Amino acid sequence: MITVEEAERIVLSQLRDYGVEAIGFEHAAGRILAEDIVADRNLPPFNRVTVDGIAISARSFSSGNWHFKIAGTQAAGDQPLNITAGDECVEIMTGAALPPSADTVIRYEDIAIKDGLAEINIEDISIGQNIHFEGADKKRGDVLVKAGRQITAPIVGIAASVGKAELMVKKLPRVVVITSGDELVNVEDCPGDYQIRRSNNYTVSAVLQKQGVAVSTLHIPDDELVTEQVLEQCINNYDVLILSGGVSMGKFDYIPKALENLQITKLFHKVKQRPGKPFWFGGHANGAVVFAFPGNPVATFMCLHKYFLNWLYAGLGVSVTKPIYAVLASDFAFKPDLSYFLQVALSHDEQARLVATPVEGNGSGDFANLADSDAFIELPAGRDNFMAGELFKVISF
């Protein structure tokens, strides 16, 4: 059986590039940018006034002139007015372009206006005050956002500001989530005494929808022939198959055999981890990738985050983020020689340290506890006892 680290390495050896596509910038949040966003002008594009008030020449003020005749009013968007005399000013609004002969702006709070004359009420002014100078932030041609970034709300705004109505983004894989097992009934149905309702497909879909990945879902019964037929169609129509259930050693676990019959190369089956030990991973020559997770809801959820999402973002070229570590809040013992992914609630203590508090539960089957958890903390194999205060990697969700 391979270790978590080996499993991770093998999964990340199977990255796929699905190409790029252009989409409207308004719908691009969450997607991965596939081009640089570049400043089309200097930022600001002109000497931009940052308050409402008057624009003057500082030299005129420092030579003793406290009164300025208002030569005109200039709104944001207007062509800048010209002041011809040193004792003139322009009444000017936030966002307007500074008149070429002015170099300083005094805000309304510091002047009094009477009969077309502005009187300055403060003694200290500094040349250039209340002006955001052209190109102070960025120069035309500067890269504002680099390719490879996940598009956030500010990046949507930046795209708007430079006129990028369409953005090139990385294409996402077509994903199908497949559940199996005759013991599973529909949500609307009342399960028999020994049945349960299907839920993993909904959890997986909700996680992927949050990442902007559209998901199809399918359920296959415990039937060898149907299993193989359905999987064959999926291999031909999707880039990624995420299976939940049917990968243990059970007599009715037809999936590993069907996958092999369909020429899907098994890259590993079983990982030294709990939950998720029976995880099966493989790929088809046509490029399709198969993540077959055990049906235990916590196992599916953990493997989805630990393996699938990492694979997805690595393949999309997102700059790899450093792993996050948290302080284990209380001692924890786990005897089997497996990596244990313990459900924890994250918080920050009074020193701003990230603390992971184990959420009580009965091991990997207790799905209800996931509602009270934020993350899994990864307790490595080869040790039995993990002490409060030690740092371990966390996968937040």
Next chain:
Amino acid sequence: MITVEEAERIVLSQLRDYGVEAIGFEHAAGRILAEDIVADRNLPPFNRVTVDGIAISARSFSSGNWHFKIAGTQAAGDQPLNITAGDECVEIMTGAALPPSADTVIRYEDIAIKDGLAEINIEDISIGQNIHFEGADKKRGDVLVKAGRQITAPIVGIAASVGKAELMVKKLPRVVVITSGDELVNVEDCPGDYQIRRSNNYTVSAVLQKQGVAVSTLHIPDDELVTEQVLEQCINNYDVLILSGGVSMGKFDYIPKALENLQITKLFHKVKQRPGKPFWFGGHANGAVVFAFPGNPVATFMCLHKYFLNWLYAGLGVSVTKPIYAVLASDFAFKPDLSYFLQVALSHDEQARLVATPVEGNGSGDFANLADSDAFIELPAGRDNFMAGELFKVISF
């Protein structure tokens, strides 16, 4: 001018309750749960086998019996078989219900099967092993998820597992985002020398869409009459107006006057903060709430997170989360007697402490830097110098 704390208190005094609605659980992620999700059965609902193998009576094994005749095979979902003799076993699959006369499960890895006889290859077994007992996680009627929680992917799965195809969730306010200013042109248009493109409405929409809030957008020109007409329609058709721009002291800032003409009570105008000093906040007798933010993109973005989102979640009844503090990574000086919301990039250091590194910029106008920031750190008014290593509140986005 009021402080940030006073502004926060006044904003939070204007909470509104928009009621509840039923929605399909599959579309409920991100919404606020308005009912408890309760276990409809014990969890697990039966003594659930957690491995593939054989079910036996431990007493028979401890009395020296190492060979068990396979009396039948039981899949997940099947009615439990009955073992009548002590030397019989049931070949049983993960997820199946334990036969009533069995109390222990041995996995395939620890047995050898030949001619319908299973031989146990291990010496130590413990009674009850590999069984997840009925009700061990939760009892029928237990609350699995409390009302007031934001619905996550695991909660979607939990709803599915207990058959809640519809969930009661808090209704969201109808929000309109209104920009103003004749200097603003459409994204597709080429701005004149002294114009810029509209972007705040897109940023605000992207933030709110991420919260599941549908948003309408409107742009009003710098015209007193039109401003009042449009705002009047909005007050009658929306629960919340988020305005960006037009709230300074400028001659063409018709918005504060129009809002007062429309009988919208001004609760404050101007806050001792940068960015966002000219923030105007008020409410109408019909319940509508008006957040009028300054047009500076960073100011709008900060105020949206600091004031609007806090107001939204408090009104939706989300259990108040503790503020998060981060360690300032480098000394920072800010002289004006205002709370300063500094753009920072968050990371965790080797002690798992949350560290906030200031993102270089030219003050509140530099919107492009938001792409490289994760959060604002709130440096309080009344101080000029903030030292590396000190802890301050952060608003992450």
